[in-house]
Structure formats: C-alpha cells, structure tokens
Amino acid sequence: MTGSRAAVIRTEGLTKRFGRITAVDGVDLDVREGDIYGFLGANGSGKSTTVRMLLGLVLATSGSIEVLGDAMPSAARRVLPNVGAMVEGPAAYPHLSGRDNLSLFDAMGPGGDRSDRRHRIQEALERVGLAAVDDRPVRAYSLGMRQRLGLAGCLLRRPRLLVLDEPTNGLDPQGIQEVRELLIELNRAGTTVFLSSHLLTEIEQMCTRVGVLDRGRLVLQAELAELRAPTGRVEVHTPDVVRMRELLDGVVEECHGQRLLVREADPAALNARLVLAGIRVTRLGVERRTLEEVVMAAATASGDRFEAETSGADR
Numbered sequence: 171m172t173g174s175r176a177a178v179i180r181t182e183g184l185t186k187r188f189g190r191i192t193a194v195d196g197v198d199l200d201v202r203e204g205d206i207y208g209f210l211g212a213n214g215s216g217k218s219t220t221v222r223m224l225l226g227l228v229l230a231t232s233g234s235i236e237v238l239g240d241a242m243p244s245a246a247r248r249v250l251p252n253v254g255a256m257v258e259g260p261a262a263y264p265h266l267s268g269r270d271n272l273s274l275f276d277a278m279g280p281g282g283d284r285s286d287r288r289h290r291i292q293e294a295l296e297r298v299g300l301a302a303v304d305d306r307p308v309r310a311y312s313l314g315m316r317q318r319l320g321l322a323g324c325l326l327r328r329p330r331l332l333v334l335d336e337p338t339n340g341l342d343p344q345g346i347q348e349v350r351e352l353l354i355e356l357n358r359a360g361t362t363v364f365l366s367s368h369l370l371t372e373i374e375q376m377c378t379r380v381g382v383l384d385r386g387r388l389v390l391q392a393e394l395a396e397l398r399a400p401t402g403r404v405e406v407h408t409p410d411v412v413r414m415r416e417l418l419d420g421v422v423e424e425c426h427g428q429r430l431l432v433r434e435a436d437p438a439a440l441n442a443r444l445v446l447a448g449i450r451v452t453r454l455g456v457e458r459r460t461l462e463e464v465v466m467a468a469a470t471a472s473g474d475r476f477e478a479e480t481s482g483a484d485r
C-alpha cells in the first residue's frame with residue numbers, strides 16, 4: 171500500500187553522535203504522502219534529535235535525508251516553505267495577542283494583499299478554535315491555547331507536511347482531543363503529518379503508520395492496520411472449558427480460566443461448531459495484538475540483538 175504513494179520523508183542510515191553518545195543510530199525513515207506517521211519512543215530515545223535533523227536544525231553525523239523529494243538540509247530554502255513545524259513548544263511573543271503573533275509570522279510567509287492575509291489568519295484561528303479569543307496577550311494563554319496558536323502558525327502556510335514534536339505535551343484531555351481531531355482533519359484535507367510522541371495510546375488512536383525508536387534505533391516501522399491485523403486465532407470465553415477442549419482437541423493453544431485462544435482464522439465457522447455442540451459461549455472474537463504488545467516485542471527483540479552485539483564485541 172505504501173509503495174504507490176510518493177515519499178514525503180525518507181532517511182537512510184541517519185545517525186547523530188554527541189561526543190560519545192549515539193543519539194540516533196542508522197535510522198531509515200519512510201513516510202509517505204497521506205500518512206499520519208507516529209514516531210514513538212521513550213524519553214531520551216532520540217526523537218527530538220531526529221525531528222531536528224529532518225528540519226535542518228541539527229546536522230547529521232552521517233546518513234541522508236530527503237523531505238518532499240529534496241535533500242535536506244541543502245535544499246532547505248525550497249523545502250521548508252512547504253513544511254509546518256512545531257518542535258520546541260510553540261514560540262510566540264508573550265506580550266502580543268495571538269492574532270498579532272500570527273500577523274508577524276505570516277509576514278514571513280507567502281505574502282498577498284492585506285485582506286488575503288487577514289483572511290488567512292482568521293481561517294487559521296478558526297481551525298484551531300481560537301477565533302473567539304479576545305486580544306489578551308499570549309502570556310495570559312493556557313498551555314493548550316499556546317499549542318493551538320502554534321498549530322495555527324503551522325497552518326498559515328497550508329503546508330504539504332506538518333512535523334510536530336510531542337504536540338500534545340502538557341495538554342489536558344480535552345486539549346489533546348482537540349489537537350487530535352484537528353490533525354486528522356488536516357490529514358483528510360491532504361496534509362501529511364509526522365508527529366513524535368512517547369504516548370502509545372496517542373499513536374494508536376490517531377496514526378496510520380508507526381515508527382518505533384529504541385535507544386536511537388528504529389526497531390519497527392509499519393502500517394498500523396498491518397500491525398493490528400488478526401493473528402489467526404479466535405478468543406473464546408466459555409464456562410464449558412473442559413468440553414470445549416475436548417471438542418477442539420489440538421487447536422486450543424492457550425487457556426486462562428474461561429478464556430481460550432483457538433487456532434482458527436474463521437470466527438463464524440468456529441462459532442457454528444460450538445453452537446452445534448451445545449457449548450455455551452459468553453464472548454467470541456478474532457484476536458488482535460495491541461500496539462503495546464507489538465512495540466514491547468520489537469523492543470525486546472532489539473534489546474536481545476543489542477546484548478548479542480555487546481557480547482560479540484567483548485570476545
């Protein structure tokens with residue numbers, strides 16, 4: 171599915187060392203047009219450093235970066251006008267209103283006459299739910315309002331790509347929900363979204379594709395739907411555990427109390443069989459792994475590899 175869509179971010183062997191610390195280690199990112207790409211990793215795993223390299227704010231030690239088809243940072247002047255970014259929390263002048271901040275920001279943008287610009291700013295404020303805010307200075311804004319103002323700044327350029335480092339950091343649940351809806355809406359309108367987060371649930375609820383960074387390494391990169399595809403097993407809850415095990419001899423792979431996992435791809439066929447045998451079923455459905463399980467498995471596998479390499483080096 172990814173193959174037919176244009177590459178929006180592509181890195182090869184992207185590496186950043188700070189002295190003896192390897193913050194980002196041989197990362198191959200593949201973000202396609204239309205993705206909401208969730209870049210997941212624990213604190214300190216190298217997400218911010220990667221995001222900064224993508225935007226040309228930090229120079230890579232080695233490896234290559236292409237954003238919107240052009241090499242970064244050498245083509246930054248051509249690339250960045252098409253990219254909306256929020257990396258170090260929303261930057262704004264605290265003594266000015268949100269609208270005035272956007273006017274200043276817009277003055278650096280695509281131009282147009284005064285009414286064009288006013289209209290563009292009003293539209294951006296409306297999209298982030300700040301249109302009704304009076305002229306109070308930004309220093310009186312809540313963190314959520316500042317984040318939304320930051321997003322409004324990103325939107326002014328109508329970017330093809332949005333790059334956001336932990337965009338919901340510090341927001342209350344309602345603010346998180348609003349940012350999530352806004353990003354989904356922007357994505358539907360054609361913007362590719364790349365966001366970093368240390369929150370698994372956030373990625374799971376919003377993203378179409380996920381990359382997992384663990385100690386600087388990309389240990390997993392895939393479509394969310396692929397990761398959450400059925401495992402080929404059916405989960406059945408029944409009070410008739412013994413009879414069910416007898417009936418399905420050999421295909422019951424796990425049994426935890428009244429919950430059994432059965433090797434069977436077709437839940438309807440299994441259900442029919444159980445009904446026919448008079449086995450009571452209180453719940454039945456295909457088994458899917460949660461993103462948490464997938465991520466834990468990938469991180470463990472990478473940890474094992476890391477251990478193996480370390481012991482190899484000792485020899």
Ligand code: ATP
Pocket residue numbers: 188191192193211212213214215216217218219220368
């Ligand atoms: P967080 O969410 O906590 O910011 P992160 O996943 O974004 O974490 P980075 O900020 O990219 O991680 O940091 C990755 C590693 O690189 C950390 O060990 C960090 O201490 C180190 N690091 C980052 N920037 C620098 C720097 N300028 N100088 C030295 N080390 C740095």
